[in-house]
Amino acid sequence: MADHSHGSPESTGVVARPGQGDVQKFQNPGLPPHRPRLADRDPRAEKRAERQVAILFLVSIIGTVLFFVGYFLIPLDETIETLRLQNLTLGLGTAFAMLGIGVGIVHWAKTLMPDHEVSEDRHEIRTEADRADAEKIINDIVEETGIKRRPLIRNTLLGAMLLAPLPAVFIFRDLGPLPGDVLRQTYWESGTRLARDPSGTPIKASDVTIGSAFHVIPEGLSDSEHYLEEKAKAVVLLMRLNPESLNPSPGREDWGYEGIVAYSKICTHVGCPVALYEQQTHHLLCPCHQSTFDLTQECKVIFGPATRPLPQLPIAVDDEGYLIATSDFQEPVGPSFWERG
Known part of the structure; x- marks a missing residue:
């Protein structure tokens, strides 16, 4: 009787693929040889x-x-x-x-x-x-x-x-404690003139034409001991529209002057500078994450991840025709996640 055990996979280490019998077989190569470094x-x-x-x-x-x-x-x-x-x-x-x-x-x-x-x-x-x-x-x-x-x-x-x-x-x-009410107070106060950034030159209402936009800081801010910190909170965008295009809510009718309005430049999403003004649509755009604010609706968020409008700075004109703030912001500036700090 013939002995066929020598041809079995168990005796030779040859493994057959399932369903293919002995037609195609391969030898288990084992671990590769070690090459000394x-x-x-x-x-x-x-x-x-x-x-x-x-x-x-x-x-x-x-x-x-x-x-x-x-x-x-x-x-x-x-x-x-x-x-x-x-x-x-x-x-x-x-x-x-x-x-x-x-x-x-x-x-x-x-x-x-x-x-x-x-x-x-x-x-x-x-x-x-x-x-x-x-x-x-x-x-x-x-x-x-x-x-x-x-x-x-x-x-x-x-x-x-x-x-x-x-x-x-x-x-x-260095992350430090929560900011508390630090963001509720900025360098703006009643009577502070609006000045061009970075020159610090005061702005008259007659300087602001329809369609123009100014980057604004409080006059005298450069003399502050903490200039950068105060500027980061107080910087403002100043624009002039046709007064008929504005839709102020009750109680804010006198927060602007003949179509001139001022809003915080700090985006309420994560604090990037809102630096793009579209004159035709009256939209303010944050370039970081494309949050878009409608200037005609008190900078209401109309697109993007921001969750609340830009804070508005109440303004008026003094006896010499210069634009002034009538008070500080009425709400915290900057990202919303600091709002309740």
Whole structure:
């Protein structure tokens, strides 16, 4: 009797595809052969790779130090140049802090950690022997990283990891308390003249023609101790329409002057500057997220993610013909999520 067992898949390791019998077969290739890297063969290359990883971790440490230099040592004198320098320093410091750790760990894994493939069956951990095996596996993983026998990498990594989260701590701390009623009060008050931004020149009602638009700040704002903060809240858009096009709500009939109206320039969505005025449609457009406000309807939101109209600044004219504010804004300026802070 003939013995056909030598042709079975179990005896040869040849696996047949389902439904195709023995017509098409393939040999299980198993794991690919391991190709030693340069650092596996040459001790000098291994040392060089170790130094490279340590340098990358040092770059992370230097980046964190650079962040603190910008945070603590660059004085804030509220000039644009100083703010740009501090923002650049903070940004570069944070980038190098994160990049050094990330690239260092990747380079460490690719050049120094074992790269051979291992496969094993999964099994449930039940007995003490199984738990001991699992512990051994974890210890083997730690040993494969080489962190115990590479103090240079270990120490620089620990330093980088300890320092890297600190910038985030200080940044989150700077978010500060809720603003309370800070946004309910701006530099505007009764009798303050409207002035061109940035020259600070007062504006007469006769200067504002139909279809024109002015970027306006309170007169004397440049003398404020906190110029940028106050300007961020008080900046206004001033426009003139045909008075018949306006539809003021009851109680706001005298908030404008002969078709001249003033509205906060700060979008009520996330605080971007509303800088685009469409003369034909009388729409104000925020370029950040396309929130659109209808000037003829007290800057009601007609499109986009903003949830409330732009706050209106009540204005009038003084004895010399200059436009003045009759009071501060009657509602908080800026993003709606600060409104109830």
